[in-house]
Amino acid sequence: MRMSTKAQYAVRAMVNLNLHSGGSPVxxxxxxxxxxxxxxxxxxxxxxxxxxxxxxxxRGPGGGYLLARPARDIQVDExxxxxxxxxxxxxxxxxxxxxxxxxQCVTHNVWHGLxxxxxxxxxxITLADLTEEAQRKIKQVNS
Amino acid sequence: MRMSTKAQYAVRAMVNLNLHSGGSPVxxxxxxxxxxxxxxxxxxxxxxxxxxxxxxxxRGPGGGYLLARPARDIQVDExxxxxxxxxxxxxxxxxxxxxxxxxQCVTHNVWHGLxxxxxxxxxxITLADLTEEAQRKIKQVNS
DNA sequence: AGCATACCCGAGTAAAATTGTCAATTATTT
DNA sequence: AAATAATTGACAATTTTACTCGGGTATGCT
Numbered sequence: 166m167r168m169s170t171k172a173q174y175a176v177r178a179m180v181n182l183n184l185h186s187g188g189s190p191v192x193x194x195x196x197x198x199x200x201x202x203x204x205x206x207x208x209x210x211x212x213x214x215x216x217x218x219x220x221x222x223x224r225g226p227g228g229g230y231l232l233a234r235p236a237r238d239i240q241v242d243e244x245x246x247x248x249x250x251x252x253x254x255x256x257x258x259x260x261x262x263x264x265x266x267x268x269q270c271v272t273h274n275v276w277h278g279l280x281x282x283x284x285x286x287x288x289x290i291t292l293a294d295l296t297e298e299a300q301r302k303i304k305q306v307n308s
Numbered sequence: 309m310r311m312s313t314k315a316q317y318a319v320r321a322m323v324n325l326n327l328h329s330g331g332s333p334v335x336x337x338x339x340x341x342x343x344x345x346x347x348x349x350x351x352x353x354x355x356x357x358x359x360x361x362x363x364x365x366x367r368g369p370g371g372g373y374l375l376a377r378p379a380r381d382i383q384v385d386e387x388x389x390x391x392x393x394x395x396x397x398x399x400x401x402x403x404x405x406x407x408x409x410x411x412q413c414v415t416h417n418v419w420h421g422l423x424x425x426x427x428x429x430x431x432x433i434t435l436a437d438l439t440e441e442a443q444r445k446i447k448q449v450n451s
Numbered sequence: 452a453g454c455a456t457a458c459c460c461g462a463g464t465a466a467a468a469t470t471g472t473c474a475a476t477t478a479t480t481t
Numbered sequence: 482a483a484a485t486a487a488t489t490g491a492c493a494a495t496t497t498t499a500c501t502c503g504g505g506t507a508t509g510c511t
Contacts, residue, residue: 225508
């Protein structure tokens with residue numbers, strides 16, 4: 166039961182983006198340097214975040230990425246969904262048409278319930294929450 | 309975010325064991341046939357379940373495995389712990405001495421909180437709960 | 452126009468984890 | 482002794498993860 170580093174990177178990158186954007190685009194190069202994530206890997210992640218409508222891109226010099234919506238309206242589970250990390254703990258429940266083992270599996274309800282808890286928790290946290298927390302931590306270090 | 313099949317198998321096997329044991333040992337061969345899990349793989353799992361003190365083994369003909377404690381006292385999170393599946397979602401939190409990134413990571417609290425929710429949920433379910441549920445499902449099919 | 456910046460995209464790849472198998476042994480009962 | 486069944490360690494196939502690489506394309510600046 167592990168959250169992939171892909172998902173972890175995506176969340177970190179989004180917080181960093183929000184933290185350093187004063188309305189103007191932030192380049193992946195900057196995020197790469199600050200978060201020590203390889204540029205090419207970040208590119209991969211942001212393609213998905215853009216397709217997930219969480220960020221907008223601005224091309225050309227001075228370009229970069231912007232949040233597509235206010236940070237308050239972006240939930241952590243959406244970030245993870247965008248980079249294609251399933252939040253459901255078992256494979257048979259990925260399909261939308263429900264699980265084949267519906268009736269047979271005794272353990273079905275356990276994983277289903279667990280998936281719901283995970284979703285519930287991660288959807289209760291917004292990018293704004295994380296950004297504020299980051300700002301507090303930065304202040305602490307500087308004082 | 310996936311529960312490994314190893315953990316899923318372990319839970320299924322434990323339910324099946326409890327379901328078919330009337331106080332007498334159940335052989336892995338029987339569980340293997342009923343749950344369609346390879347015998348040799350089951351052996352691997354039960355070594356760990358035994359070390360985790362969830363089952364006791366009885367060797368020789370008529371032997372097999374028994375629950376080490378009443379099913380009501382066995383929680384699902386213990387089964388998963390035994391087969392060495394971490395319930396904490398990120399690697400840096402596995403060590404008991406705490407996470408190095410404690411202060412720096414903004415996202416630390418997210419994963420920590422998530423881990424706690426997962427643990428909380430899985431510890432609220434006992435092997436007895438799952439066994440009763442299985443019995444109800446069997447009745448439904450037979451009626 | 453030409454150049455630099457920065458996003459865009461698909462393919463490939465090495466390492467790690469997962470999911471097992473195989474062979475040989477030990478303990479117990481009949 | 483023979484059969485049953487757990488015990489153990491080594492090993493192997495497959496899949497997933499976490500990347501890199503090599504090219505593109507759009508935009509702004511001089």
